[in-house]
Amino acid sequence: MMSIELLTGILFVCIIVSFALGAPVGMALGGIAMGVGYITWGDALFNVIPTTLEATHFSFILLAIPLYIYMGQLLTRSGIGDAMFAASQMLIGRVRGSLAISVIVVCSMIGAMVGIIGAGIMTSGSIALRPMLERGYDKRLALGVIMAGGGLGILIPPSIPMIMFASSTQNSVGRMFIGALIPALITIVLLIAYVVISCKLNPNRAPMDKIPEVQPTVKEKFMTARDGLLSLMLIVAVLGSIIMGIATPTESGAIGVVGAIILAILFKRFKPRMVQKAGMQAALLVSVAMWIIVGASVFSNFHLLMGVQNMVAGFTQDLGLPPIMVIILFQVIMLLLGFIIDEFIIVLMCAPIFTPIAVSLGYDPIWFGILMILNIEIAVQTPPYGFALFYLKGIAPPGITMLDIYKSILPFVLLKLCVLIVVMMFPELVTWLPNYIMDS
Amino acid sequence: MIMTAIRRYCLSVHAVVAFIGKSVSYLMPILAFVVAFEVFSRYILNKPTIWAYDTSLFMFGYIAALGGAYAQQQRAHINVDILYNKVSARTKSIFNLFSFALAMLFMVIVCKMSIGKFEEALEFNYRRQSEWGPHVHHYWLMMTIASGLLILQLSSDWIESIYHAITGKPFLPDDIRHQEENA
Amino acid sequence: ADHNWRFANLYSRGSAFGAVYESLAKNIETMSNGRIKVQVLYAGEGVGSTGIFGAVKTGLVTMGATFQSLNAGELPAGLVEIGLPGGTSDATELTTLFNEKGWAPILKRAYGEQGLVWLDPYIQPAVYVITKKEIKSIDDFKGLKIRAPGAYGKFLRNLGASPVSLAWGEIYTSLSTGVIDGSIGSNMIDHRDGNHVEVAKYMYKLPLAGAQVLPIIVNRNAWNKLTPDLQAIVQAATTVHAQAQLTKSKLWESEAVKEMQAKGLKWSPEPSAADKAAWTAAGSKLWDEYAAADKYSKELIDVLRKEAN
Ligand code: NA
Numbered sequence: 001m002m003s004i005e006l007l008t009g010i011l012f013v014c015i016i017v018s019f020a021l022g023a024p025v026g027m028a029l030g031g032i033a034m035g036v037g038y039i040t041w042g043d044a045l046f047n048v049i050p051t052t053l054e055a056t057h058f059s060f061i062l063l064a065i066p067l068y069i070y071m072g073q074l075l076t077r078s079g080i081g082d083a084m085f086a087a088s089q090m091l092i093g094r095v096r097g098s099l100a101i102s103v104i105v106v107c108s109m110i111g112a113m114v115g116i117i118g119a120g121i122m123t124s125g126s127i128a129l130r131p132m133l134e135r136g137y138d139k140r141l142a143l144g145v146i147m148a149g150g151g152l153g154i155l156i157p158p159s160i161p162m163i164m165f166a167s168s169t170q171n172s173v174g175r176m177f178i179g180a181l182i183p184a185l186i187t188i189v190l191l192i193a194y195v196v197i198s199c200k201l202n203p204n205r206a207p208m209d210k211i212p213e214v215q216p217t218v219k220e221k222f223m224t225a226r227d228g229l230l231s232l233m234l235i236v237a238v239l240g241s242i243i244m245g246i247a248t249p250t251e252s253g254a255i256g257v258v259g260a261i262i263l264a265i266l267f268k269r270f271k272p273r274m275v276q277k278a279g280m281q282a283a284l285l286v287s288v289a290m291w292i293i294v295g296a297s298v299f300s301n302f303h304l305l306m307g308v309q310n311m312v313a314g315f316t317q318d319l320g321l322p323p324i325m326v327i328i329l330f331q332v333i334m335l336l337l338g339f340i341i342d343e344f345i346i347v348l349m350c351a352p353i354f355t356p357i358a359v360s361l362g363y364d365p366i367w368f369g370i371l372m373i374l375n376i377e378i379a380v381q382t383p384p385y386g387f388a389l390f391y392l393k394g395i396a397p398p399g400i401t402m403l404d405i406y407k408s409i410l411p412f413v414l415l416k417l418c419v420l421i422v423v424m425m426f427p428e429l430v431t432w433l434p435n436y437i438m439d440s
Numbered sequence: 441m442i443m444t445a446i447r448r449y450c451l452s453v454h455a456v457v458a459f460i461g462k463s464v465s466y467l468m469p470i471l472a473f474v475v476a477f478e479v480f481s482r483y484i485l486n487k488p489t490i491w492a493y494d495t496s497l498f499m500f501g502y503i504a505a506l507g508g509a510y511a512q513q514q515r516a517h518i519n520v521d522i523l524y525n526k527v528s529a530r531t532k533s534i535f536n537l538f539s540f541a542l543a544m545l546f547m548v549i550v551c552k553m554s555i556g557k558f559e560e561a562l563e564f565n566y567r568r569q570s571e572w573g574p575h576v577h578h579y580w581l582m583m584t585i586a587s588g589l590l591i592l593q594l595s596s597d598w599i600e601s602i603y604h605a606i607t608g609k610p611f612l613p614d615d616i617r618h619q620e621e622n623a
Numbered sequence: 624a625d626h627n628w629r630f631a632n633l634y635s636r637g638s639a640f641g642a643v644y645e646s647l648a649k650n651i652e653t654m655s656n657g658r659i660k661v662q663v664l665y666a667g668e669g670v671g672s673t674g675i676f677g678a679v680k681t682g683l684v685t686m687g688a689t690f691q692s693l694n695a696g697e698l699p700a701g702l703v704e705i706g707l708p709g710g711t712s713d714a715t716e717l718t719t720l721f722n723e724k725g726w727a728p729i730l731k732r733a734y735g736e737q738g739l740v741w742l743d744p745y746i747q748p749a750v751y752v753i754t755k756k757e758i759k760s761i762d763d764f765k766g767l768k769i770r771a772p773g774a775y776g777k778f779l780r781n782l783g784a785s786p787v788s789l790a791w792g793e794i795y796t797s798l799s800t801g802v803i804d805g806s807i808g809s810n811m812i813d814h815r816d817g818n819h820v821e822v823a824k825y826m827y828k829l830p831l832a833g834a835q836v837l838p839i840i841v842n843r844n845a846w847n848k849l850t851p852d853l854q855a856i857v858q859a860a861t862t863v864h865a866q867a868q869l870t871k872s873k874l875w876e877s878e879a880v881k882e883m884q885a886k887g888l889k890w891s892p893e894p895s896a897a898d899k900a901a902w903t904a905a906g907s908k909l910w911d912e913y914a915a916a917d918k919y920s921k922e923l924i925d926v927l928r929k930e931a932n
């Protein structure tokens with residue numbers, strides 16, 4: 001039998017070759033798993049397909065993806081999304097990069113609605129990418145902002161990976177949720193600071209809106225404010241439906257769809273054709289995202305059945321390193337795993353292997369869990385392989401290449417790495433707030 | 441003569457795939473409505489339904505799977521286009537020969553397994569594990585069709601690529617893709 | 624090794640239950656002198672939770688420890704096997720039911736029809752419902768929205784509650800925001816791991832199932848490849864495993880309850896005799912329904928009926 005190290009190497013080479021040739025990602029991963037699997041295992045491996053299909057298509061958690069994508073498409077096609085940004089820019093005033101700033105704020109709110117990365121990025125991308133590109137924003141800045149903002153979906157509660165971490169390591173979900181708030185806030189502030197500074201340094205990245213020849217009348221300003229307020233109400237309604245216990249985070253996507261249709265009617269922009277066109281585009285995006293998830297899950301399930309988790313577990317035993325080096329090593333391993341597996345599997349696989357070691361070294365498990373979440377956010381958006389990259393490519397207009405996306409994320413990955421390092425150096429950033437709230 | 445027949449095959453595949461891809465998108469608003477109805481029924485009427493959960497998941501699966509062939513036709517599936525964008529159109533076609541064959545390998549196996557599951561589901565009367573317990577055989581039949589459509593579309597794309605790789609000329613009319621405005 | 628087996632279970636790597644499965648795997652390896660090598664697959668490691676049944680059936684994994692409620696649509700008799708609400712919690716009684724009163728042969732046929740070898744069942748602790756509001760009498764269940772799949776959902780419906788379908792990952796958030804008023808957990812340990820007590824404080828005294836009986840299943844082709852002595856070894860190892868499960872899970876259950884009580888868990892007051900009667904009645908209503916749904920379920924329930932009379 002082939003060793004798991006050799007198998008991993010072969011799979012990695014196959015990925016690189018097929019990606020380089022421009023093969024469709026999901027189906028290529030499935031094809032590689034089937035081909036290599038047939039040689040190393042035999043046709044019994046093919047049975048991984050039905051269980052993977054069922055686990056993917058019958059996942060109520062993933063159902064958030066179609067619902068939120070559809071909401072995003074409705075918002076952008078009805079002009080509600082634009083209204084939201086117009087109003088928020090009026091609020092921020094004439095600052096260079098103001099649109100990118102409002103996009104980050106809106107992404108944070110979307111992050112507070114959804115619990116998974118896919119829904120975060122595809123919703124934010126649907127609503128916010130086109131307005132930025134149309135106003136002549138540098139495409140890398142625009143893409144990077146969406147990627148960074150959409151990833152907040154798992155850092156800002158509710159967060160499915162946090163729930164999975166807490167359950168598989170027997171920690172408090174409440175503490176995780178609260179512990180993530182300060183790191184999330186730091187991330188948002190850093191993102192905004194980056195936008196402001198980079199636009200100052202390089203004004204071409206974010207052109208100022210032209211000063212309109214005729215100053216907007218009070219009435220026009222009022223209309224902008226009213227439309228913006230109504231759009232904001234939608235976000236409030238969706239968030240409210242979660243907080244007030246009306247809907248689960250998955251279901252809230254459907255509330256958003258209904259709300260977007262009602263708003264479109266209020267804005268007198270409702271046309272059955274618009275709803276259908278949005279449905280068309282949403283269905284295409286859902287299919288693209290889900291075939292990636294199916295192919296990638298078939299691939300990673302094959303790899304896991306062959307025992308890659310044992311390789312990781314074996315590697316981390318008896319390291320004999322100083323404690324902080326162990327933590328850093330764990331981060332590196334998770335970043336590398338982000339090359340081949342998705343956010344949920346990283347948690348399911350690494351949380352139980354790593355957390356007990358971290359705790360035995362005297363570290364706080366909640367802190368370690370938040371580090372893992374911060375890490376996953378980075379792992380899924382580092383080239384060449386990462387779900388967030390693929391989701392963003394799916395939502396981006398045809399002219400955007402994968403290279404644009406790879407380049408766009410660099411500064412934002414560095415920012416998130418900074419947050420990771422800062423949180424690693426100052427555990428109180430995570431532990432203080434939950435201790436303060438939950439122990440008093 | 442034979443070229444005409446092959447071309448006709450490709451065009452029919454395109455037509456069928458586009459028809460199904462577009463039809464399935466009508467499920468999108470219905471899906472949202474079903475989930476919203478469950479929320480309404482549970483929160484306002486205080487009567488959670490037993491059917492909405494599975495129904496919404498089935499529709500999700502249908503949309504996700506059946507749109508795959510249409511996405512392939514529209515070249516909407518995600519690829520890493522770094523090298524791909526740098527090479528000539530003919531080299532692209534050569535790359536496609538490999539990529540589409542790999543994708544077809546996967547799809548043939550998906551199709552074969554789905555047929556097997558469909559027969560098994562019929563034999564043992566498989567249902568969902570919920571209280572409502574709807575049949576699942578139609579899901580596997582749908583997966584068979586979805587992967588079958590992908591095989592057809594990929595075969596058409598493969599033919600297109602090999603023709604282009606050899607002759608350097610397009611095989612199918614240009615307007616076959618992006619008939620829909622893509623905004 | 625002559626035989627390389629994969630053994631999938633539902634628990635996380637490093638969890639208490641996971642460790643028991645790990646030791647079953649080790650036992651098989653040691654007892655077979657290394658002729659069978661068993662790789663343990665934990666939650667998320669290649670097979671989804673609802674996929675273990677199908678994966679063992681097809682031979683993708685050789686051996687599996689699943690939870691029948693997850694496969695209710697594939698093997699309805701499993702729901703009766705695991706224990707319908709209101710069933711006994713007495714381990715000795717259960718063992719007799721399986722080994723002497725005829726359940727084992729029925730189940731061997733039911734699983735065998737699907738290409739599975741049914742090995743020694745093991746007993747896991749009771750199923751309880753946790754709620755946000757205290758249940759003082761059984762009438763308090765009326766109108767409550769409770770996350771409870773399959774048979775447990777039907778049982779609660781008989782009591783006037785509204786069962787809700789929800790992904791496991793959404794239980795915590797849903798309890799906390801009030802989308803649901805309560806949830807069952809597959810056992811106390813599940814309630815603890817799900818952190819439910821952070822967002823719902825009350826545990827109802829009466830269990831929905833006094834005990835749950837879960838099987839170890841093996842792919843038949845792989846089983847038939849074993850020599851008789853190896854088959855006997857795997858059998859023996861699962862018997863040891865069943866014992867370990869029973870003693871350890873009782874211990875863990877009490878630990879879990881203690882931990883949850885430290886976090887503020889409260890038991891509902893002792894139910895009245897009328898409540899207890901209503902509870903039992905709600906359970907026995909299910910017998911007919913399940914017997915009518917599936918031939919193997921009917922055989923199992925016929926045995927129960929014979930006992931009851
Ligand atoms: Na979130």
Ligand code: NA
Binds near residue numbers: 339379385386
């Ligand atoms: Na990555």
